[in-house]
Amino acid sequence: MYEFRYVRPQSVAEAAAVLAANGDARLMSGGMTLLPTMKQRLAQASHLVHVGVLDELRQIARDGDTLVIGSATTHDAVANSDVVRTAIPVLAKLAGGIGDPQVRYMGTIGGSIANNDPAADYPAAVLGLGATVITDRREIAADDFFQGMFSTALEDGEIVLKVSFPVPRRAAYVKFPHPATGYAMSGVLVAETGSGVRVAVTGAGNGVFRWTQAEAALAGSMSAAALSGLPLDLARFAQDIHATREYRAQLCRVMAARAVGELPA
Numbered sequence: 001m002y003e004f005r006y007v008r009p010q011s012v013a014e015a016a017a018v019l020a021a022n023g024d025a026r027l028m029s030g031g032m033t034l035l036p037t038m039k040q041r042l043a044q045a046s047h048l049v050h051v052g053v054l055d056e057l058r059q060i061a062r063d064g065d066t067l068v069i070g071s072a073t074t075h076d077a078v079a080n081s082d083v084v085r086t087a088i089p090v091l092a093k094l095a096g097g098i099g100d101p102q103v104r105y106m107g108t109i110g111g112s113i114a115n116n117d118p119a120a121d122y123p124a125a126v127l128g129l130g131a132t133v134i135t136d137r138r139e140i141a142a143d144d145f146f147q148g149m150f151s152t153a154l155e156d157g158e159i160v161l162k163v164s165f166p167v168p169r170r171a172a173y174v175k176f177p178h179p180a181t182g183y184a185m186s187g188v189l190v191a192e193t194g195s196g197v198r199v200a201v202t203g204a205g206n207g208v209f210r211w212t213q214a215e216a217a218l219a220g221s222m223s224a225a226a227l228s229g230l231p232l233d234l235a236r237f238a239q240d241i242h243a244t245r246e247y248r249a250q251l252c253r254v255m256a257a258r259a260v261g262e263l264p265a
């Protein structure tokens with residue numbers, strides 16, 4: 001690990017000021033991804049600005065048809081929140097299925113979406129539920145936020161403050177987890193929202209994406225049968241030592257059908 005200065009800010013404004021004054025400063029939420037990459041010298045920072053300690057970023061609140069989760073909220077807190085379980089139960093289930101207890105206790109929603117690992121679970125929820133990412137500079141619709149493998153719309157020094165989820169009519173998420181890490185080999189979130197059916201796929205390609213053909217089919221008939229024979233663009237699917245793209249595409253079909261089967265009545 002290269003030498004760096006640890007900064008424990010008292011506020012988002014202080015964190016933003018440190019970032020503005022130091023071009024090589026990095027934000028840290030739970031450190032679950034950032035610290036291992038720094039230890040391997042794959043990442044470097046002049047200052048590590050630990051926004052994960054800020055209470056103002058750890059709030060969960062429901063306001064009518066919207067659920068807002070602070071960026072430093074851990075997966076464990078989301079999984080065990082009665083507010084989340086009541087408003088959007090699929091989010092609690094998804095968070096409870098991330099990694100292992102240690103990862104869930106330190107990992108956060110803000111760090112997960114800012115990192116945008118192509119196999120992470122939260123991107124499927126944020127995109128599939130049509131959420132909005134709120135930063136210290138602007139609001140970014142999920143459809144614009146995720147821009148491919150480890151890439152997002154965030155600018156240098158931009159801080160994710162919270163994620164605002166519209167409460168869906170119903171939603172379900174099913175993933176085929178990698179047995180070693182729990183990351184999705186393929187994970188599909190199906191949601192009936194106020195603006196129609198949304199289907200988001202993670203783990204299968206170079207980043208989370210919407211399966212628009214499935215959305216159209218399920219809008220006509222919300223049944224697993226409606227998905228049978230639907231086209232899937234194989235070029236969107238990743239191929240690596242874990243699986244061929246054909247296998248991932250098949251997993252995507254199966255996970256989508258299971259998610260439809262798990263939708264609450």
Ligand SMILES: Cc1cc2nc3c(=O)[nH]c(=O)nc-3n(C[C@H](O)[C@H](O)[C@H](O)COP(=O)(O)OP(=O)(O)OC[C@H]3O[C@@H](n4cnc5c(N)ncnc54)[C@H](O)[C@@H]3O)c2cc1C
Binds near residue numbers: 032
């Ligand atoms: C063994 C293991 C298993 C895992 N399994 C899963 C799994 O099954 N599913 C899954 O989805 N994830 C999994 N993860 C990832 C985990 O869920 C974490 O969310 C992820 O590692 C990010 O960690 P973090 O939240 O601590 O963010 P950090 O590591 O602190 O930060 C990650 C990135 O986000 C940036 N960042 C942090 N906070 C902000 C902010 N507020 N605004 C802007 N940028 C910010 C940082 O600068 C850094 O680039 C696993 C991780 C490990 C180590």
